Amino acid sequence: MPEPERLVAGDAVRVAFVSDSMPERNGVGAYYADLIGQLDPEEFAPTFVCPGGAASGGFHFPLPGDSTQHVFVPSPREFKRIMKRLKPQAVVVATPGPYGMLGVRWARKLGVRLIVGFHTDYAGVTDLYQRSLLRVFSRGYFRVVDRLMFRYADHVLANSAQMIELAKKMGAGKVSRIGTLLPGPVLNAPRVPPREGFGQVLFAGRLAMEKRLHTVLEAAERLPDIRFVIAGDGPLKTRIEDAASRLPNLRYVGWLSRPALLEQLDAADALVLPSELESFGNVALEAMGRGRIAVVTDTCGIVNWPGLAEHMVVFGLETPLWHVLEQIGDWPKQRRLELSEAACSAARELNRSSLAQWRELLAPR
Numbered sequence: 186m187p188e189p190e191r192l193v194a195g196d197a198v199r200v201a202f203v204s205d206s207m208p209e210r211n212g213v214g215a216y217y218a219d220l221i222g223q224l225d226p227e228e229f230a231p232t233f234v235c236p237g238g239a240a241s242g243g244f245h246f247p248l249p250g251d252s253t254q255h256v257f258v259p260s261p262r263e264f265k266r267i268m269k270r271l272k273p274q275a276v277v278v279a280t281p282g283p284y285g286m287l288g289v290r291w292a293r294k295l296g297v298r299l300i301v302g303f304h305t306d307y308a309g310v311t312d313l314y315q316r317s318l319l320r321v322f323s324r325g326y327f328r329v330v331d332r333l334m335f336r337y338a339d340h341v342l343a344n345s346a347q348m349i350e351l352a353k354k355m356g357a358g359k360v361s362r363i364g365t366l367l368p369g370p371v372l373n374a375p376r377v378p379p380r381e382g383f384g385q386v387l388f389a390g391r392l393a394m395e396k397r398l399h400t401v402l403e404a405a406e407r408l409p410d411i412r413f414v415i416a417g418d419g420p421l422k423t424r425i426e427d428a429a430s431r432l433p434n435l436r437y438v439g440w441l442s443r444p445a446l447l448e449q450l451d452a453a454d455a456l457v458l459p460s461e462l463e464s465f466g467n468v469a470l471e472a473m474g475r476g477r478i479a480v481v482t483d484t485c486g487i488v489n490w491p492g493l494a495e496h497m498v499v500f501g502l503e504t505p506l507w508h509v510l511e512q513i514g515d516w517p518k519q520r521r522l523e524l525s526e527a528a529c530s531a532a533r534e535l536n537r538s539s540l541a542q543w544r545e546l547l548a549p550r
Contacts, residue, residue, distance in 0.1 A: 197229055198274050198275065198549060199271060199272060199274050199275075200229055200231045200273055201231075201271055201276045201288070201291075202221065202279065203284055203285060203287070204278075204280050205279075205285055206235060206236075213279050213305065214235065215467060216279070216304065216366070216467065218233065219366040220540075221233055222368075224543070224547075228544065229544075229547060234264070234284065236259075236284070257283065257284065258283045259284055261287065264284075264291070268291045268295065276291065276292035276297055277301075278299065278302065280305075289333070289337055292337070298550065300339065300342065300546065301338040301340070301341045301342070302342050302363070303331070303335075303341055328355070331355055332355045335352060335355055335356045335357035336356055340360075340361065341358075341360045342361055342363040342546075343363070344364070344465045345465065345486035345489040346362070349362060361546075363539065363542060363546075364535050364536075365465055365535065365536075366539050366540060366543075367474045367536045370444065370447050371447065379478075379522055380454060381521075381522065382454070382518070383514045384411060385411070385412045385452060385453045385455075386411055386412070386413050386454065386457055386510060387449055387452075387456050388414070388415045388417070388458070388459075389446055389450075390460075392420065395461050395463075396461075397460060397482075398421055400459045400507075401459065403505065405428070405435040406432065407507040407511075408507055408514075409434050410434075411510065411514070412434050412435075413432075414453065415436070415437050416440070417440055425437050447475070450471060450472050453472070453477055455472075455498075456471075456477055456478070457480045457481075458480070458481040458482070458485055460482055460484060461482070461502065462484060465486040470487060470535070473497070473528035475529070476526060478521065479528060480500070480506075480513070481499055481500075482499070482501065482502055492534065493535060496524060496531045497528065498524075
């Protein structure tokens, strides 16, 4: 990431994007990495203040119950040094963790615009897990911090109607819906045309309970003629590895870098996201951007965008994933090809409109 010292010259708008997520490690980190990559450097001078980005120092510890994820606590002294040197004209806070809280503090301290991205209902995710003291504490923490951030925000951004309503209930003033951008490689790499057949399915994401991975394993068992690839990391990793060892048509490839994920998207005929709770579902948009069929549950936030939903395969939680995939396999090949092309166009149009919206939001007032 660029050093703050190199971003203060000229008339470009200085923006600090503050996140507790590492760049490209999860959906939120990837979202802002993609946004920064597409902002015109003559108009904007962005810095990603996050673990693995402009910030350094501090410490981290494993997230209780999921050692594959960490909570990063930045050095307040280092954070202060960065913000004073950067002198941002706007601060965008993406997450309600230690980094996000410091971002809110420094936006107020510097007297600059504060934009809060409400991308994930973290408190809602905790409801899916067993009742425990940790669950109660986590839910309480996120609700308190979300309300505090919304109280001080000049503008709150969410990616679905449900998230907008939730933000308003928690005290947000000005709230807008914001679209999602595609990674540069998804947009710019030579396209691999969709195949006429239907033989490979990809799941990519966190290996956790809310993703309903058991439906992917069930589909692999019932559809032996289709190859299934699972990419990601998380608390269900061992279960996925065990299934891959006994099912010849299932391959587990672990967590993938963005270039490696792009290769898997191009190799697949469809991307499945059978989640019980998904604020948006960036990987489904990336699959569409590469001309692949996105198969998602109606509980994913991405289906709240009509321009995208009409070019996806959307199904309810009560419908078995294997049944949906079996139906797609029986479609005439022309129907699959037409859906793939329409999905690609829709995803790229959303990228254009979302980038234009961000440029307007970040422009000086």
